[in-house]
Amino acid sequence: MNRTLAGGAPGTSRREPRIAWAGLIPLFAVYLIWGSTYLAIRLTVREGAGFSPFTMGAMRTAAGGGLLLLGAACAHSRLRLTKEELFVLAASGIFLWTGGNGLVIWAEQRTASGYAALFVGLTPIWVAVIEAFLDRRLPSWLLAGSLLTGFAGLGVLSLPLLAAGTKADFFSILA
DSSP states (O other): OEEOOTTOOTTOOEEOOOOOHHHHHHHHHHHHHHHHHHHHHHHHHSTTSSOOHHHHHHHHHHHHHHHHHHHHHHTTOOOOOOHHHHHHHHHHIIIIIIIIIHHHHHHTTTSOHHHHHHHHTTHHHHHHHHHHHHHTSOOOHHHHHHHHHHHHHHHHHHHHHHHHTOOOOHHHHHO
């Protein structure tokens, strides 16, 4: 559908961008699932809940990996890995799932889930800083503004926790 844009020259028109509503469904799923992850972790690893942090993390990863393999099999994708793919997956599994996610799960035994979300929310900022250092150029204003806006949003969501002065274990924060 063509429409003349406000302020445009008479007789000129451009297509308005259309929202692909079907594309928003996975985005909302990510918001819901990923957004509730830190609370779910906190509830399952707190004292008396019955799960050790790494057992719970392994169960989540196995369930997610199983669903992805099932989806790939249903789509008739290639499931046999090359040696290079196996190496990359093993390295990323060790660093990301054991080091990154595993330490977050361990830390949430001793600290509030809001702190975990807030600190993990710093990751994109650290990536931009490291990339700027490696590329020897500053990030664009759009990227910097987007990162700061996103982190400010996390700060607003964590404000009640921060205002309450909830205690956090030093080693949990470090992890």
